[in-house]
Amino acid sequence: MSQIVIAPATVLSLFPLQRLFAEAVVTHFSYFPAEVQKRVIKDHSVYKLMLATVDQHRVILVARKRGKIIGYAIGAAPRTGPAQLFWLYVDPDFRGANTGLSLLSRMLRHLQAMGARVVSIATHDHRLYYERQGFKHVKKTIVNGVKMDILNFRLSQAVPV
Numbered sequence: 001m002s003q004i005v006i007a008p009a010t011v012l013s014l015f016p017l018q019r020l021f022a023e024a025v026v027t028h029f030s031y032f033p034a035e036v037q038k039r040v041i042k043d044h045s046v047y048k049l050m051l052a053t054v055d056q057h058r059v060i061l062v063a064r065k066r067g068k069i070i071g072y073a074i075g076a077a078p079r080t081g082p083a084q085l086f087w088l089y090v091d092p093d094f095r096g097a098n099t100g101l102s103l104l105s106r107m108l109r110h111l112q113a114m115g116a117r118v119v120s121i122a123t124h125d126h127r128l129y130y131e132r133q134g135f136k137h138v139k140k141t142i143v144n145g146v147k148m149d150i151l152n153f154r155l156s157q158a159v160p161v
C-alpha cells in the first residue's frame, strides 16, 4: 500500500490543488449560497494560492498518494488574534485512512511553530469530528447565511497524532 505524504504546497501542486478545491466547493461545501461558492473559488485561484504559499502568515498543506493530491488544509496565523483553520478536505475516494487527521495535526503544529496559541475553526457539519480531536465548542453563529459552529483548539494541550 502506498503511503500518504503530507507537505506544504509547492508551485507545481497549485493547479491540481485549485482543481480539487473548486470541486470540493461545489460538491461538499455546496451548502453555501451559489454566489458565495463563486467568490470562494475566485479567492482560491492558482494566482491567489501562489501568493498564499509565499505569505509567512499562511499555511497550505497538501496530502498526496502516489503523487496525486487527495486532500488539503488551509490555515493562517495572523499577527494578532487566534490562528484559523479555514479549509480541511479529503477526496471522498480516500477518506477514512487518517489523512484528515494527519492534515489537521500537521496544520496545528505549523500554526504552533508560527507562535499561535489558539486555533479557531468554523464548521457546518463536522463539530463532532473536531471535538473528537480536542477542539472545544465556543458558539453557534451564521456565516454567509449558513449555520456554523465555532470551535477552538488550545495549543497548550497535546496536539492529536
Ligand SMILES: CC(C)(COP(=O)(O)OP(=O)(O)OC[C@H]1O[C@@H](n2cnc3c(N)ncnc32)[C@H](O)[C@@H]1OP(=O)(O)O)[C@@H](O)C(=O)NCCC(=O)NCCS
Pocket: 028, 088, 089, 090, 091, 094, 095, 096, 097, 098, 099, 100, 101, 102, 121, 122, 123, 124, 125, 126, 127, 128, 129
Ligand atoms: C472531514 C474530513 C477531512 C475527514 O477526512 P478523513 O481522511 O476521512 O479523516 P480521518 O480518516 O482522519 O478520520 C475519519 C474519521 O472521522 C469520522 N468523521 C467523518 N466525518 C465526520 C463528522 N462529520 N462528524 C464526526 N466524525 C466524522 C469518520 O467516521 C472516521 O471515524 P473513525 O476513525 O472512528 O472511523 C473529510 O470527511 C472531508 O473532507 N469532509 C468534507 C469536507 C469537510 O466537511 N471538512 C471539514 C469542514 S470544517
